[in-house]
Amino acid sequence: MGKIVKLDRCVVQISGPDAQKLLHDTLTCNLSTPLGDQARWFALLAPQGKVLVEGLISNFDEGYLLDVPTSELENFSKRMRLYKMRADLSITPREDLSVGWSSDPIDGGVQDARPEMGYRTYANAFTDWDEDTASYHKERITQSIMEMGADFAPNSVFPHDIGMDQLAGVDFKKGCYIGQEVVSRMQHRGTARKRPVCVVGATLAIGEPILNADKSVGTVTSLSHDKGIALVRLDKVEEAKDYTSNGDAVQLAIPHWASYGFSDS
Structure with a gap:
């Protein structure tokens, strides 16, 4: 044990x-x-x-x-x-x-x-x-x-x-x-927009927004070293875009248990 x-x-x-x-x-x-x-x-x-x-x-x-x-x-x-x-x-x-x-x-x-x-x-x-x-x-x-x-x-x-x-x-x-x-x-209308995602970055901070071209797509809610959880608007996150938080580049990923995904547009 x-x-x-x-x-x-x-x-x-x-x-x-x-x-x-x-x-x-x-x-x-x-x-x-x-x-x-x-x-x-x-x-x-x-x-x-x-x-x-x-x-x-x-x-x-x-x-x-x-x-x-x-x-x-x-x-x-x-x-x-x-x-x-x-x-x-x-x-x-x-x-x-x-x-x-x-x-x-x-x-x-x-x-x-x-x-x-x-x-x-x-x-x-x-x-x-x-x-x-x-x-x-x-x-x-x-x-x-x-x-x-x-x-x-x-x-x-x-x-x-x-x-x-x-x-x-x-x-x-x-x-x-x-x-x-x-x-x-x-559930039946598929109107859920906010979702938890994995976020990784060197200078993550709780409460900091996730940005794309100075527009927020979500917020860091929890943090352990360089890995965190962010609550994001999926309809604002695109797979190929670059994202930053607290001044540095971050990577976003869908949790392994989730069936939802980012936009590919």
């Missing part, structure tokens, strides 16, 4: 006879198919279709553990209690549990279903966990996986903008869920 890194995330437990139905009808991912020993990406959306909270959901006892950004614990718990109504379930912030990550399998852990994103564990004994999250963010950025807090704020992006539609974070065949109408329309 490799090194375990303590992440700035927290856990909400939702358990009871109606837990599966409530979560399936509320979140973007499909919970009618078994999770097994994996953690599946999900979002809770605003009615207008933007991401209020993103996280990973996995099986736990008679329900689920939902791994969300620490900053969104109160908001997420409050919203889920509103949606609970008369459902037979409990919603419990597990402040006794911390979230750990490793690139290698962890005893009692779950595998992140997103490509090459390692394993999560939830435990209250973490004295030997590493507080330095650089290795986690390096892997996340290498895979162009966007994360709330680091890459975007709540209620600022659609699921398509961060690639959730490509990574089983959104299901387009199940019934209605909050924000479903807007997200489904984007």
Whole structure:
């Protein structure tokens, strides 16, 4: 077992006879198919279709553990209690549990279903966990996986903008869920424009625009050494053009998991 890194995330437990139905009808991912020993990406959306909270959901006892950004614990718990109504379930912030990550399998852990994103564990004994999250963010950025807090704020992006539609974070065949109408329309009309891409450059800086002839096509959102994630407008990016950021040339590439691409015009 490799090194375990303590992440700035927290856990909400939702358990009871109606837990599966409530979560399936509320979140973007499909919970009618078994999770097994994996953690599946999900979002809770605003009615207008933007991401209020993103996280990973996995099986736990008679329900689920939902791994969300620490900053969104109160908001997420409050919203889920509103949606609970008369459902037979409990919603419990597990402040006794911390979230750990490793690139290698962890005893009692779950595998992140997103490509090459390692394993999560939830435990209250973490004295030997590493507080330095650089290795986690390096892997996340290498895979162009966007994360709330680091890459975007709540209620600022659609699921398509961060690639959730490509990574089983959104299901387009199940019934209605909050924000479903807007997200489904984007999918079926092909109107998604913003997408995460890989960016490489010597002087990258978070928040700096990606430029072509002094016109911005996107922004660097995360960085690990000379590699980063940029959120770009695909309709403004052409394969053969030259791009700069923070004064130097940069290279843009589509993530290996993505089916979208740059314009060849």
